[in-house]
Amino acid sequence: MKIINNPSRKDWTQILQRPTKTVDDIEGIVNEVFADIQQNGDAAIAKYTTKFDGVSLENTIVSEKEIKEAINLVSNDLKTAISVAKENITKFHAAQKTEKVFVETTNGVECWQEKRPISKVGLYIPGGTAPLFSTVLMLAIPANIAGCKEIVLCSPPNKEGKINPAILYAANLCGVTKIIKVGGIQAIAGMTFGTESIPQVYKIFGPGNQFVTVAKQIATKHGVAIDMPAGPSELLVVADNSANASYVASDLLSQAEHGADSQVILVSDSINFIESVTSEIKKQVLDLPRKEIAKKALANSKAILIEDVDEAFNLINNYGPEHLIISTKNDAFFVDNIENAGSVFIGEYTPESAGDYASGTNHTLPTNGFSKSYSGVNLDSFTKSITFQKISKEGIKSIGKSIELMAAAEGLDAHKNAVTIRLKDL
Numbered sequence: 001m002k003i004i005n006n007p008s009r010k011d012w013t014q015i016l017q018r019p020t021k022t023v024d025d026i027e028g029i030v031n032e033v034f035a036d037i038q039q040n041g042d043a044a045i046a047k048y049t050t051k052f053d054g055v056s057l058e059n060t061i062v063s064e065k066e067i068k069e070a071i072n073l074v075s076n077d078l079k080t081a082i083s084v085a086k087e088n089i090t091k092f093h094a095a096q097k098t099e100k101v102f103v104e105t106t107n108g109v110e111c112w113q114e115k116r117p118i119s120k121v122g123l124y125i126p127g128g129t130a131p132l133f134s135t136v137l138m139l140a141i142p143a144n145i146a147g148c149k150e151i152v153l154c155s156p157p158n159k160e161g162k163i164n165p166a167i168l169y170a171a172n173l174c175g176v177t178k179i180i181k182v183g184g185i186q187a188i189a190g191m192t193f194g195t196e197s198i199p200q201v202y203k204i205f206g207p208g209n210q211f212v213t214v215a216k217q218i219a220t221k222h223g224v225a226i227d228m229p230a231g232p233s234e235l236l237v238v239a240d241n242s243a244n245a246s247y248v249a250s251d252l253l254s255q256a257e258h259g260a261d262s263q264v265i266l267v268s269d270s271i272n273f274i275e276s277v278t279s280e281i282k283k284q285v286l287d288l289p290r291k292e293i294a295k296k297a298l299a300n301s302k303a304i305l306i307e308d309v310d311e312a313f314n315l316i317n318n319y320g321p322e323h324l325i326i327s328t329k330n331d332a333f334f335v336d337n338i339e340n341a342g343s344v345f346i347g348e349y350t351p352e353s354a355g356d357y358a359s360g361t362n363h364t365l366p367t368n369g370f371s372k373s374y375s376g377v378n379l380d381s382f383t384k385s386i387t388f389q390k391i392s393k394e395g396i397k398s399i400g401k402s403i404e405l406m407a408a409a410e411g412l413d414a415h416k417n418a419v420t421i422r423l424k425d426l
Ligand SMILES: NC(=O)c1ccc[n+]([C@@H]2O[C@H](COP(=O)([O-])OP(=O)(O)OC[C@H]3O[C@@H](n4cnc5c(N)ncnc54)[C@H](O)[C@@H]3O)[C@@H](O)[C@H]2O)c1
Pocket: 029, 052, 053, 125, 126, 127, 128, 129, 130, 132, 135, 156, 183, 184, 185, 186, 207, 208, 209, 210, 211, 212, 229, 230, 231, 232, 233, 258, 259, 262, 322, 363, 364, 365, 366, 367
């Protein structure tokens, strides 16, 4: 992890560059896979599953029998842990329901807004290097609370042609309606166009590697909505010397172990603290089964000394991290002012892993600076707002003249006439 000392603003862009590939780098292969799947459906899906996942499958749809087997394979301890997480995620997302908004804007002009579920949603569950069954909870629970009718789940098969039992267990527990063994670009293309086995959906959700993330971005060109670009995990920790260096090191490693293309950043006003954290990282990484992945991510990572707190704040906003941990004496300064972050973790007893699994917040979050413009997944991600209006005779008399004048000024006489024809009858 490279240490950088009080960088000047002109160097921020280069210092804060993500290690991920861009849409331009990957769109060639994504467009090729999309075109093939649009034309050849399941036959093309099978071809890319063999090519990218190294397995040939006769049947990609997960059967009831496979789900029953999976339920038996998950330990009771893990089932209990999943139910704790499910309860908290349910509480936090159910509380996000909003009431109908009703306003009589003018006498006789009633306007209201109501939320309705997106009826067909597709959930992508990563499975390349780790089976992220926690992501099933993060997506299927809010989809269910919102009332989505068709909840399709795609996740890559392993070399034995199976999906991890915990993913199947969680999917069954959280009301997923169809599970398909397909991953990567081919899964996103399948849900975009629909194939013989994969239903076409209206919106695709979920995190994934760079191929999945770019595929989701390209899917929007084909008329499908997406939650957001939720690519390789990242974490920025801002900490002063009141923080615990071992805890901070463990947090940074928790996101570094996700993938070689993950990135973690430490910002501190104390060089001594930075040195304590980096030496802790060197110790802790040795015990991790995924140390080779974590070391690669650390090579993309930075520890930045910034003595001026306002400058530190500006750098964080400029980076727009997926996750932000604040472990400073004056945490209120950052908490109250932060503008760009997917999810914020405050104080020394709030590890980022709590949000990944069980505190209740959603872990599907914008990466690569997209926290500047996108929210993480929440209940509203699974709904659309529809507006309604009902106008009485009195109402149309009140606003009719304004509509006629505005329509005429836009040169749209048919619009004007739709009012005039009614006003004549009153
Ligand atoms: N932002 C978030 O909210 C969030 C949440 C959880 C996980 N993540 C990220 O999700 C990612 C999971 O990645 P993963 O790789 O383990 O699983 P994944 O399921 O996203 O990707 C695996 C698939 O990628 C495809 N693939 C691999 N190499 C390819 C190649 N060269 N060309 C074309 N396709 C290829 C394969 O089809 C494979 O099935 C990690 O980067 C992790 O950091 C992000």
